[in-house]
Amino acid sequence: MRKRYVEAPGRTDEASGLRFFRKSEAVDLFFVGYGLLIVVLVAVSYAAGVFRLLPHDPEAVNLDLMLAPPGTAGHLLGTDFMGRDLLARLILGIQAYFLPGLLAIAVATVPGLALGVLAGYGAGRADRVITWFSNLVDSFPRLVLILLVIAAFKPDIYFIMVVVGLTNVPATVSLVKVKIRFLREKNFIEAAEGLGLPRRTIVLKHILWHHCRASLIIRATLGMGEAILMETSLSYLGFGVQEPTPSWGNMVQSGANYFLQGNFWPSTVPALAILLAILGFHLLGDGLNNLLERKAVY
Amino acid sequence: MSLKGVKPVARVLAREVAVTALLLLGVSVVVFCILYLAPGDPFSLLLEGQMSAGAPGQDVREAMGAPNAWHARYLSWLAGMLRGNFGASIRTGLPVLEEISRVGLNTLLLTLGSMAVTLLVAVPIALYAAVRGVNRVSFPLTMAAYVVSSLPVFWFGYVVIYLFLHTFGLFPLAFGGSQGTNRLYLLLPIVVLGLGNGTLSEVIRHLREEMGRVLSEDYVRTARAKGASVWKHAFKEGFLIPVTEIVASKIPFILGGAVIVEQVFNWPGMGRMAWQAAQDRDFPVIMGIAVLAAVFVRAGNLLQRFVYIAVNPGASRETIGRRVA
Amino acid sequence: MSVSPLLKIENLKTYFYSKGRQAFIRSVDGVSFEIRRGETLGVVGESGSGKSVMALSVMGLVGAAPGVIAGRIGLKTDGVQKNLLQDLDDYVERVEADDRVVEVRKDVVGWQKNVERLMAMVRGKTVAMIFQNPKSSLNPFLSVGRQITEAIRLHTPCKGKAESRERSLYWLERVRMDSPRLRYDNYPRALSGGMCQRAMVAMALSCEPSFLIADEPTTGLDATIQSRIADLLAELKADLGVTTMLISHDIGIIRRLSDSVAVMYGGMVVEYGPAGKVMAAGPESGHPYTAALLASVPDERNIRGKEPLQAIPGDVPDTIHVPDGCRFFGRCVRVTAAVEKECAGRLPPLSEITPGHAVRCWLYGES
Numbered sequence: 001m002r003k004r005y006v007e008a009p010g011r012t013d014e015a016s017g018l019r020f021f022r023k024s025e026a027v028d029l030f031f032v033g034y035g036l037l038i039v040v041l042v043a044v045s046y047a048a049g050v051f052r053l054l055p056h057d058p059e060a061v062n063l064d065l066m067l068a069p070p071g072t073a074g075h076l077l078g079t080d081f082m083g084r085d086l087l088a089r090l091i092l093g094i095q096a097y098f099l100p101g102l103l104a105i106a107v108a109t110v111p112g113l114a115l116g117v118l119a120g121y122g123a124g125r126a127d128r129v130i131t132w133f134s135n136l137v138d139s140f141p142r143l144v145l146i147l148l149v150i151a152a153f154k155p156d157i158y159f160i161m162v163v164v165g166l167t168n169v170p171a172t173v174s175l176v177k178v179k180i181r182f183l184r185e186k187n188f189i190e191a192a193e194g195l196g197l198p199r200r201t202i203v204l205k206h207i208l209w210h211h212c213r214a215s216l217i218i219r220a221t222l223g224m225g226e227a228i229l230m231e232t233s234l235s236y237l238g239f240g241v242q243e244p245t246p247s248w249g250n251m252v253q254s255g256a257n258y259f260l261q262g263n264f265w266p267s268t269v270p271a272l273a274i275l276l277a278i279l280g281f282h283l284l285g286d287g288l289n290n291l292l293e294r295k296a297v298y
Numbered sequence: 299m300s301l302k303g304v305k306p307v308a309r310v311l312a313r314e315v316a317v318t319a320l321l322l323l324g325v326s327v328v329v330f331c332i333l334y335l336a337p338g339d340p341f342s343l344l345l346e347g348q349m350s351a352g353a354p355g356q357d358v359r360e361a362m363g364a365p366n367a368w369h370a371r372y373l374s375w376l377a378g379m380l381r382g383n384f385g386a387s388i389r390t391g392l393p394v395l396e397e398i399s400r401v402g403l404n405t406l407l408l409t410l411g412s413m414a415v416t417l418l419v420a421v422p423i424a425l426y427a428a429v430r431g432v433n434r435v436s437f438p439l440t441m442a443a444y445v446v447s448s449l450p451v452f453w454f455g456y457v458v459i460y461l462f463l464h465t466f467g468l469f470p471l472a473f474g475g476s477q478g479t480n481r482l483y484l485l486l487p488i489v490v491l492g493l494g495n496g497t498l499s500e501v502i503r504h505l506r507e508e509m510g511r512v513l514s515e516d517y518v519r520t521a522r523a524k525g526a527s528v529w530k531h532a533f534k535e536g537f538l539i540p541v542t543e544i545v546a547s548k549i550p551f552i553l554g555g556a557v558i559v560e561q562v563f564n565w566p567g568m569g570r571m572a573w574q575a576a577q578d579r580d581f582p583v584i585m586g587i588a589v590l591a592a593v594f595v596r597a598g599n600l601l602q603r604f605v606y607i608a609v610n611p612g613a614s615r616e617t618i619g620r621r622v623a
Numbered sequence: 624m625s626v627s628p629l630l631k632i633e634n635l636k637t638y639f640y641s642k643g644r645q646a647f648i649r650s651v652d653g654v655s656f657e658i659r660r661g662e663t664l665g666v667v668g669e670s671g672s673g674k675s676v677m678a679l680s681v682m683g684l685v686g687a688a689p690g691v692i693a694g695r696i697g698l699k700t701d702g703v704q705k706n707l708l709q710d711l712d713d714y715v716e717r718v719e720a721d722d723r724v725v726e727v728r729k730d731v732v733g734w735q736k737n738v739e740r741l742m743a744m745v746r747g748k749t750v751a752m753i754f755q756n757p758k759s760s761l762n763p764f765l766s767v768g769r770q771i772t773e774a775i776r777l778h779t780p781c782k783g784k785a786e787s788r789e790r791s792l793y794w795l796e797r798v799r800m801d802s803p804r805l806r807y808d809n810y811p812r813a814l815s816g817g818m819c820q821r822a823m824v825a826m827a828l829s830c831e832p833s834f835l836i837a838d839e840p841t842t843g844l845d846a847t848i849q850s851r852i853a854d855l856l857a858e859l860k861a862d863l864g865v866t867t868m869l870i871s872h873d874i875g876i877i878r879r880l881s882d883s884v885a886v887m888y889g890g891m892v893v894e895y896g897p898a899g900k901v902m903a904a905g906p907e908s909g910h911p912y913t914a915a916l917l918a919s920v921p922d923e924r925n926i927r928g929k930e931p932l933q934a935i936p937g938d939v940p941d942t943i944h945v946p947d948g949c950r951f952f953g954r955c956v957r958v959t960a961a962v963e964k965e966c967a968g969r970l971p972p973l974s975e976i977t978p979g980h981a982v983r984c985w986l987y988g989e990s
Binding site: 252253256260 | 317320321322324325328329332333335336337340444445448449450452453454456457459460463496547549550551553554555557558561562572573575576577579580581584585587588591592595596599
Binding site: 430514515516517519520521522523524525526531534535609610611612 | 682684686732742743745746747748751752754756759760761762763764765766773774777778810812823826827830
């Protein structure tokens with residue numbers, strides 16, 4: 001298979017002002033759009049209760065129409081084993097993970113940034129201690145740790161998400177630390193200090209805002225993906241949101257028994273929603289990163 | 299290998315073991331804190347369980363002067379654990395360690411098997427992509443792996459069971475059956491966890507990046523120029539180290555996935571036991587499982603460090619802990 | 624006695640493609656020369672002149688696409704002439720406009736496989752190469768001695784462990800490595816740059832190749848070590864008489880070791896001939912670029928007299944937007960009104976001014 005290389009003279013090489021829309025940029029914008037669509041659905045979810053946007057009451061039982069497949073009249077995505085509309089439950093189910101997910105991201109990011117800066121910027125001792133703590137936190141499988149916490153505290157989803165966030169702190173720390181090490185090697189930090197910039201400015205503005213923000217955005221979207229997976233896994237196992245409140249996880253679980261009989265939709269619809277949501281956030285992160293990184297000089 | 303390298307290497311190995319021991323100590327502290335701070339004083343239950351499950355002799359002494367201060371309780375609990383006394387299950391009353399060992403092997407099988415599956419799928423894709431770059435073959439495969447990694451494993455398991463049921467007519471009945479078809483069924487959770495543990499795309503990406511980087515290193519170019527086998531030269535830095543790194547760092551994820559997969563397949567393992575324990579608030583069991591899981595994670599990590607040190611001639615110097623994000 | 628040359632390169636073109644600019648980077652744009660047995664050809668040029676890429680093209684080590692797209696590399700192996708770029712035209716299609724290649728269609732994967740097949744017999748055994756940055760060019764995970772032994776066992780009849788080890792040690796001594804037995808077990812990180820380069824030379828020569836390519840062997844080493852390595856290469860040249868292509872931008876080492884010299888500029892050879900003639904280029908003789916290059920290296924008199932350095936005015940040539948005419952036009956100080964139009968408009972061919980000495984310049988050639 002021959003690859004074709006064509007010289008196209010007359011094209012400007014440097015980016016200046018308006019740049020012609022390149023194919024890969026379109027792809028990134030698509031990813032960002034996809035991710036934003038998810039966010040819009042989130043908004044709909046929260047607004048739904050207030051503005052009565054849902055097609056049906058998510059808790060309305062309709063025994064005449066159990067396990068209806070998608071496309072049935074009035075039920076775009078079908079119904080579950082109790083005749084409840086899947087689409088409505090799906091939309092409402094977003095609430096089970098979104099705000100808790102944000103909490104997890106916040107808990108992962110803020111201490112992570114602080115510790116990362118300490119480890120990267122400070123003395124070698126701080127670095128070693130923080131690394132040890134990071135390794136310590138990483139020693140636990142997240143789900144097993146959560147189960148332990150559940151056994152001990154019988155907590156609500158927000159508490160659990162705080163724990164999830166804490167288990168993600170090492171990742172943020174590592175991210176910031178690596179960036180600082182990179183900047184140190186390139187002598188940026190030395191130069192900034194030499195110019196007399198106050199440490200706070202160097203850290204907040206130069207290191208964190210300019211250099212880390214792209215990676216942090218990706219980390220945040222990955223974190224949301226993890227939060228979704230964690231919340232749905234826990235609800236699947238029976239530890240999260242309880243019936244009749246919908247969560248995508250418990251929807252899969254309740255549909256599981258009927259799956260093997262051939263009624264796959266009650267389980268598959270929420271599972272696909274999980275897949276598309278996690279992918280959506282990942283792609284959002286990737287797209288944002290690529291768009292932001294284009295502006296980077298090196 | 300020259301003999302001169304032995305002493306400094308032994309020192310580095312000892313240091314790694316010491317760090318691991320220290321980390322495990324930290325693990326015990328974390329677990330202790332969680333249980334100690336929990337409402338309803340589960341810790342006392344735990345200690346009592348330890349005493350009843352332990353040998354009669356020394357516990358008489360302990361029963362007489364039950365420690366009250368938190369540090370004393372911690373030490374007593376730790377001492378019990380180190381002796382292998384993890385207390386007794388609240389639900390069954392049996393010693394925890396025994397219970398766990400009964401099922402631990404199943405989870406071990408599941409975990410190791412699924413790691414093998416992940417590698418079996420990831421390695422060819424990663425190596426192909428490293429050599430050929432992004433093309434009509436590697437791109438869809440990588441994308442497919444990305445999608446598969448985002449699949450919720452608890453749904454994926456049902457899909458696989460359903461497919462299996464309808465193609466082979468196998469029923470997920472009791473284990474231990476010696477029939478050929480039942481044996482085949484054992485593979486299912488391993489395959490499901492291997493594909494669905496969410497790490498597939500990262501393993502591919504890490505291996506492809508590292509191997510790609512190594513293949514363009516100067517020393518590999520020299521190997522090519524002298525007519526030597528490129529793979530032999532690229533192997534250590536481009537394959538062995540990245541694979542052990544990524545596998546070791548993903549063990550926690552695989553263990554977490556095992557909890558779910560054991561639920562889906564009704565696989566009698568530590569994961570399902572953990573779920574049961576969380577439901578029943580059976581602290582000793584869940585604590586034991588958490589600690590053992592952490593031990594397993596650290597053991598994997600230690601092994602990876604050993605490989606790294608064995609391969610790296612510079613290892614007699616300070617080796618900073620490498621972290622795979 | 625008509626002896627066909629050991630290496631004969633004809634019209635070699637190696638291009639790279641920049642996706643961002645949708646243009647070719649014409650690294651090697653029609654290079655031809657030959658090297659006779661026993662001769663050392665020095666290839667001189669500044670960074671970006673294409674000399675390293677040319678060497679990599681000979682070895683089939685060009686990785687990026689499209690890579691080698693035209694040419695013939697004749698190598699004499701075992702008395703038989705072989706084209707290292709055999710069947711290239713089966714894999715490449717070139718589309719030209721105004722004597723310039725504007726489109727290339729190449730089966731990159733197929734060609735790479737073909738190259739590997741062709742080069743497998745030759746690499747290490749007939750042609751050996753040593754590189755710049757010796758420290759990073761050695762496998763950091765293997766001891767230096769084992770890497771030499773590996774080459775020996777691959778390409779010489781010496782296959783036994785003890786045998787090949789002895790041979791490695793012999794060669795380590797030959798390259799004047801101190802404490803060869805100790806250094807044999809050392810890893811590259813324990814050796815200095817100079818020692819690593821000696822080890823690379825040992826590794827290359829231990830298989831007794833007919834042809835050695837040395838790509839900037841002293842660049843990147845300390846100044847004092849540079850002269851030591853140059854000494855070593857001179858000594859080995861006298862002892863072994865290996866045919867060598869020595870690439871460097873260091874005029875001193877070129878002057879010292881070369882029998883013939885090829886001067887490269889902007890991807891092309893601009894002057895080629897016996898070392899004595901080429902290195903004597905001055906304000907009235909030789910290619911203007913060669914003369915300027917030689918003049919830019921200060922000698923003792925310039926330094927003592929604190930005379931200003933003679934830089935070459937202008938910028939490094941652009942290998943993407945290649946001009947129609949002579950590539951040195953614009954920086955050339957010897958342009959006369961008579962040839963100016965030619966220099967700007969047409970690329971001068973490489974023409975002989977005396978037998979064996981060719982220059983690519985309108986000042987000499989027929990218009």
